[in-house]
Amino acid sequence: MSEIKVPAMGESITEGTISRWHVKEGDAVSQGDVLLELETDKVNLEISAEESGVLEKIIRQEGETVEIGESVGLIGDGAGVSPAAPSAKAEVAPALADAGAPSVPSKGDDKQLTGSVSAAVPPPSESTQKASPSARKLARERGIDLGEVQGRDPMGRIYQEDVKAYAPGAAPAAQPPAPAAPVKPAAAAQPEGGYGKPVERQRMSRRRATIAKRLVEAQHTAAMLTTFNEVDMTAILEVRKRRKDKFKEKHDIGLGFMSFFTKAVVGALKQFPMINAEIDGDDIVLKKYYDIGIAVSAKEGLVVPVVRDADRLGFAEIEKSIAELASKARTNTLALSDLQGGTFTITNGGVFGSLLSTPILNTPQVGILGMHKIQIRPVAIDEVRMENRPMMYIALSYDHRIIDGSEAVRFLVTIKELLEDPESLLLEG
Incomplete structure (x- = not known):
């Protein structure tokens, strides 16, 4: 099994944002195939497969910020990956986050379930916590103990987004939100932020x-x-x-x-x-x-x-x-x-x-x-x-x-x- 890592892109570029994955978990890939696109401050970069195999795991999702040398996915020989595995994982992870308890895996999903369950285990103390440099920096600035931060990475690594989402006293796994007024469909733009009339909010691209x-x-x-x-x-x-x-x-x-x-x-x-x-x-x-x-x-x-x-x-x-x-x-x-x-x-x-x-x-x-x-x-x-x-x-x-x-x-x-x-x-x- 080999890691898909973010390559060096020049002295002035230290991180980028995953704008698009071209393949899904379980897809067969050949050496040289484009796997994902990375958006940086200056240019967009395509990351290609260095060897043939099967994309067994996507570690970092579209829209997430990643750093040079960071692993964003895993390519293996496909052993243990069934056609249902990618969709099974997609169903297991939300179940853990939304209900706080593991779902019953379908046949052949043991590997995916294990990875998802491990993400719900409370992380180690800050001294031994695996975290990206940007996550450690943000945690220091906010006075947050990394040992209390719940990460989404199945490998146990904490990222900047995890620190941003941290709320003191929160349970290790995300809990269902408190009862609130029913959420209206996104298609119907609603007044936001005191504007008084319908608006649409868009996130700036990195560039x-x-x-x-x-x-x-x-x-x-x-x-x-x-x-x-x-x-x-x-x-x-x-x-x-x-x-x-x-x-x-x-x-x-x-x-x-x-x-x-x-x-x-x-x-x-x-x-x-x-x-x-x-x-x-x-x-x-x-x-x-x-x-x-x-x-x-x-x-x-x-x-x-x-x-x-x-x-x-x-x-x-x-x-x-x-x-x-x-x-x-x-x-x-x-x-x-x-x-x-x-x-x-x-x-x-x-x-x-x-x-x-x-x-x-x-x-x-x-x-x-x-x-x-x-x-x-x-x-x-x-x-x-x-x-x-x-x-x-x-x-x-x-x-x-x-x-x-x-x-x-x-x-x-x-x-x-x-x-x-x-x-x-x-x-x-």
């Missing part, structure tokens, strides 16, 4: 919670300001109109706007290196490379995969890199390496129709460029003439701790000038 935390941290730690300008997109649109067919035929990729903006950003960063830096304590780290993050909207929230060494890439290579990263983001197949180490970020709210916005820094970066919708507007060409031109507002949010306002304004003006003269991108970008 959404992490995004929320990081955005608040960025506003609390950086002296963030935003400066604006506008770009006349006439020249870029004309280049795309003339070149797009031959470009697609030669490179098998469309000529979009992102390659122009990426090249313009690289050219401007070379002139204003402080905007390609980060703060490390009392030091400023000036980066001599240009790894440009491209914000992509995915189902679970915004992610920022990175185009590496953008200064060394041509237009086609940039377009291909962005297309590949965007596809990975939308199919939850981004690797941690795809998201690490960016030096500057570009975000395009224009694809959703945004006319103007103030983007939030992707810390520890100190600059982010916001693109917006192209809109036909009347523009003064000179003192006499007015023309309708395709205009785009652009925004630069920056960390005022190391970037002066004049530097930020000149950086954005440089981007404007490069975009309005696309040929200069070949020299400066």
Whole structure:
């Protein structure tokens, strides 16, 4: 029998949440089969079977938080596992929790019943109690004796969720709730929390919670300001109109706007290196490379995969890199390496129709460029003439701790000038 363990996923990731099991107890699996999906702060990870056999036990369920190296299930040769075993276990465990007494097992369920009964045995004292690090930490913070915490794991290990659910003086096995008003069907949304009208409560995904935390941290730690300008997109649109067919035929990729903006950003960063830096304590780290993050909207929230060494890439290579990263983001197949180490970020709210916005820094970066919708507007060409031109507002949010306002304004003006003269991108970008 072998354990299914949570693999290491990078220095900054220590835990994840089981989002889905692809197999059930009793299912036969082959080496390489995907067993479950794990959602982390940054990426989703598929855990595959390292050997063939039968999934004999699921230790950790969907929605539970697990740590690196933790065992979440067991794969064996299937001995003693009957077709009825998975459903029998599902019936035995609730019976123990709800009625406080073991159910009568069906034939062939001895092994499952033993595991469930052992979960109802009072745990050992705290000094010998098996518990995850996060469970021990939470117990210390709340002054809870782990020896009094009833765990759900048949192996006797205590997890963070068990500590959260602990109530002083509770019986070892969960007791039936006190008589209360009949629970109405979930389908009929009921007033909750004093709202007075029907609401629906949803739990944040791990990634959404992490995004929320990081955005608040960025506003609390950086002296963030935003400066604006506008770009006349006439020249870029004309280049795309003339070149797009031959470009697609030669490179098998469309000529979009992102390659122009990426090249313009690289050219401007070379002139204003402080905007390609980060703060490390009392030091400023000036980066001599240009790894440009491209914000992509995915189902679970915004992610920022990175185009590496953008200064060394041509237009086609940039377009291909962005297309590949965007596809990975939308199919939850981004690797941690795809998201690490960016030096500057570009975000395009224009694809959703945004006319103007103030983007939030992707810390520890100190600059982010916001693109917006192209809109036909009347523009003064000179003192006499007015023309309708395709205009785009652009925004630069920056960390005022190391970037002066004049530097930020000149950086954005440089981007404007490069975009309005696309040929200069070949020299400066």
